[in-house]
Amino acid sequence: MTNDPGLKIVIVDASPLRAAILEAGLREAGYVHVMRLAEHSNLLARLHAIDPDVILIDLEDPSRDVVEQMFQVSREVKRPVAMFVDQSDSSTIEAAIEAGVSAYIVDGLKKERVRPIVDMTISRFRAFSRLREELEQTRTALEERKTLDKAKGILMKMKGLDEEAAYALLRRTAMNEKKRMVDIAQSVITAADLFK
């Protein structure tokens, strides 16, 4: 499937889940040397020992500045490393930055050999952030559900309403006040706490 199964790829990502998803994707694509680094201490020495062809790093990781040190000719690394993209790749830079990832390759490695790796990284990072958003939405929806139920319970108890009427009252008030039902529900809970 891939022309370059032997390229050594290092993933530097503090999120073990995302790194695992990316690693799985790269392995499926046929890359056999994929390593994950989550620990920061002595990153440069470890990169030196691994001697990767490609480094993929999470933008939220402060260690990007450590990796960029490798641009400088230094005895810490065997080969100078440069970001894979040149001026002509501005759309790829943009896509990568927006997805939250950056890529570095060993100097002299042909762009075409790295392109599929970078494209996959960008798409996995995007998929991961969608997943995280969905998870966040589900969590919020659940929290709101709980708030509504609690407020309904209070109204049922204090005003002697049945569940349906309590719900209708919350909804009507929200519409009149031009607020979200969950905000009205929260006010009911707060008020009830005050009257306790």
Added chain:
Amino acid sequence: MRRLAIGFIPLTDAAVLVAAAKLGFAAAEGLEIDLHREVSWANIRDKVNVGLLDGAHMLAPLAIASSLGLGHVRVPLVAPFALNLNGSAITLAHPIYEAMEATGHDLSSGLGVAQALGDVVRARQAQRLEPLTFSTVYTFSTHTYMLRHVLAAAGLNPDRDVRLVVVPPPFTVESLRSGLIHGFCVGSPWNAVAVEAGVGRIALLGPEIFGWAPEKVLGVHARFAEAEPDVLRRLVRALHAAAHWSETAANHAALAQLLSSPEFLGLPADVLARMLEGRLNTTQAGQPRENPDFLVLHRDGASRPDARHASWIYAQMVRAGQTTYFPADARQAEAVYRADIYDDAMSSPAMGAPPAARPVGDPVNTRFGEPFTSENIEDYLRRIRSI
């Protein structure tokens, strides 16, 4: 209201930007600044490059390196405002400092500290011990050039006699504690954080090495400066007013309080106030070292980009072997510092009298070692044997 996205790294010298955004100085110019906290200088550069940020708190050498295309794709940046001068210090691990004390050099002077460090390094070499490792936060930083200047003054070769590495600020304390590094040169407040944690002591304050070292600038993409000159002038005016407010001693407590909030630095306000006042504890037990120039936010014309500072930075890049000297590159580096934009913004009658000019002579006020001659870079580079 024009909204601007401005990036910053949580450091004391983000003060002027934070004050401009939060205390009404931007609003007075019809601007609304959304501050974006970033974790690396590389992110700052890349986000400004692709336009996710309109501008940022930037290491002055990073703005110049990007404009010259050193180490990365070329990103043409301009610096129309200097956010501060100075603010850095060198912190060393206790055993190293104790060995330096034993050399008999006068550690209250900058040159004495350099000489003592030189003796310690040479003594270790004679005993065939591992070379000492020092860190900065980015290769293209004033911190790197300061450290290299001190090492050179100690008679050492920074590339051969010690190891210079990059350690991001949040990892410096742990790296010093674990012995991964023996010292570092970084900006405020990280020296104080290491001192409070008891893992090291401050050996030298930045202004004891260079009296007026360029540090952070407002960096914006050249295409933004060209497309929206009026917005940029308003931003410069807002920063100027914020810088003036921030440097006023009576406002330091309020500024430290603002910066201490978790969305900015998330550190105790009293520690930050000491940075602003230039009163640093050098050890956990205290032993304050005072210097009114520790962090200069505005006074003596510090906010106006001084092209001589850009040329000093370029010369340090050559000195550090980061690039080869070309007269055209030197001019391009100087052109990153846009005093013309600053002056244009200040020409508004509302801004009052123009700020004082920077002092003449050595523009960085070199305290020991070879002084910088901006009028003749080549001569300077020859004196330090870099060309």
